[in-house]
Amino acid sequence: MPLPDWFDFRHPDYNRVYKLRSERLELMRNTPGMANGLKDYYAENPSDFINDWGMTFDPRNAEIGLPNTIPFLLFPKQAQFIDWLIARWKSREDGLVEKSRDMGLSWLCVAAAAWMWLFKPGTVVGFGSRKEEYVDKLGDPKSLFWKCRQFINLLPEEFRPVGYDEKKHAPHMRIINPETGSTIIGEAGDNIGRGNRTSIYLKDESAFYDRPETIDAALSQTSNCKIDISTPNGNGNPFYKKRHSGKIPVFTFHWRDDPRKxxxxxxxxxxxxxPIIVAQEIDIDYNSSRGDVWITGDLVTAAQGNGPADVEAVGGWVVGVDAAHMGDDESVIHKRKGRLNLPQVFRRGADGQQLAGAVEEECRQIEDSGGWIHSIIIELDGPGVSAYDFLKKGKYAALVLGVHTGTRLKDDRNYNLKARLWRTARDYLKDYPVCLPNDSELKSQLSSYRYGYRDGMLLMQSKKEYKSETGKSPDRADAFVLTFAAPEKPMKKPEEYKPNILPKGMNGGWMR
Incomplete structure (x- = not known):
């Protein structure tokens, strides 16, 4: 049956719902063949199955005089989610769910898993979360498997598998259907994706995983349908990047979709x-959902909303160069002229000589278009040393400045040079208007870099810490920030000044 028209989620009449269910149950039991016919119907209509027979649990009902265990009636957005989830499974494609807090997602996923377990023989549903206690902990209603066992146990016996015994068939982290061979399995932490192959894998609060990219790599080999489900956790993690990649279907559960609110x-x-909790868990705000980032997402968004014509581009070009360390890290070249920043140039696997050649080529393009080079800033804390050495032998040797961002300062505000550069970069973005290239990865890196204080002075997190948290190096952000190490006066006075001419073919980064 569909949701009754008279049902009010703010003032639920569960007695009336129980009466209807009792009448339907009696009719089914007194009508030969009806149970089998309903099973055939429910096998293709999961939302109706949940509405007709599902039960859920909410301990907060006790305080308002309602029972804790109540009929599971889906409001419209919840029913849409069930259909969306099953469509992902049938299409063998990944998906992502972003949500406000308290939207019933855990129970919805449990109900969908139980439906597959009951009506789709041979399926394997996987659940993963960052802690084992969130997946399965004996007697704890917070855990997903407690919910799943409850959902199954509270169904009419006609819909439970023949021979099902919870003690035998629902051990820790596993629920087995003895009639169909279907299974629900659970994993936690770094073990996610290391178990059986699954028909569908549901990743609970995946924006908070410690090593999300390692988990993604493991799951890519074990399931064709992986569903990331989470409230936001800033914009420097794979969950945010998947959400904004445009490559996978996204389902949004906003609190305004809930008729109870x-x-x-x-x-x-x-x-x-x-306010951080409100932003993160209620408003689905990625840019404001962390309170320990130095450059907030709204500053970057504003800068990326401007085009070259909206800003002043005066003076010479400052070129920031961040050299890659290894693996998937990028060598990044960033070009800034006043308030104008061009789309960045990336190189993977380039050695010092190749990177130096790429920098020189970018500088020649600037000069060919009538601009002049103020300075080239390259970080010497690592692989940048080799590129620096080659640049110091080339045409732009007099314009090259190598910096150690870990150099301690004595200005009583910034612990080291890196802190001063990030402070200057934030002040620059606040001094509206600024034009940044419309690059989601640059935005993610800039607005997820954390800070703290040591001895009362600003201290930015290390590149190693950032990479440990996000799985990637902040190369694009660092290349931009390095441009603020440029000296106030040009390192070499230009012979001829031709103002505000963009290099040829370099304006594509602002196409919307």
Whole structure:
């Protein structure tokens, strides 16, 4: 049956729902063949199965005089999600779900898993979360497998598998259907993706995994349908990048889709919760969902919303060069003239000589278009030393400045040069308008870099710490920030000044 028209989610009449279910159950039991016919129907209509027979649990109901265990009635957005999820499985494609808090996603996923377990023989549904206790912990309603066992146990016996015994068939991290061979399995932490092959894999709160890219690599070999489900956790992680990649289907569960919530509920959250929690867990705000980032996402968004014609580009070009360390790291060349920043140039696998050649080629393009080079800044803390040595032997030797960003400062504000550069970069972005290339990876890196204080002075997290958290090196952000190490006066006075001419073919980064 569809959701009854008379049902009010804010003032639910569960007694009336129980009466209807009892009448339907009696009719089914007194009508030969009806149970088998319903099973055939439910095998293709999961939302109806959940609405007709599903149960859920909410311990908060006790405080308002309602039972804790209640009929699972799907509001429209929840029913849409069930259909969307099954469509991903049938299409053998990945998907992502971004959500506000308390939208019933855990119970929805459990109900969908139980439906597959009951009606789709041979399927394997996987659940993963960052901690084992969130997947399966005996007697803990917070865990996914507690919910799953409850959902199965509270179904009419006609829909439970013949011979099913919870003690025998639902051990730790596993629920087996003895009738169909279908299984629900659980994994946690770094073990996610290392078990059986699965028909569909549901990744709970995946924006908070410690090593998400390692988990993605493992799951890529074991499942054709992987569903990331999470509230936001900033914009420097793979969950954010998947969400904004345009490559996979996205389902958004916003609190306004929940008929139990209204503006008064939202205002209460604002009044009682930290603004970061409101942004992260209620408003699905990626840019504001971390309180320890130095450059907030809104500053980068504003700068990326401007084109070259919207800003002043005066003076010479400063070229920042961040050399790759290894593996997937990028060598990045960033070109800035006043408030104008050109699309970055990337090189993978380039040695010092090749990177120096690429830098010189970019500088020649600038000069051929009438610009002049103020300075070339390259970091010497690592593989940049080789490129620096080659640049110092070339045409632009007099313009090359090597810096050690770990150099300690004595200005009582910044712990080292890196901190001063990031402080200057943030001030620069605040000094509206600025034009940055419309690059989501650059935005992600700039607005996820964390900071702290040591001895009362600003200290940015290390590149190693950043890579450990996000799985990638912040090469694009670092190349941009390095441009602020340029000396105030040009290192070499240009023979001829031709202002504000873009290099040929270099304006494509602002195409929307």
């Amino acid at each position: 209204d503006d008064a509920w939202y205002q209460k959250q604002i009044n009682s919760l930290d």
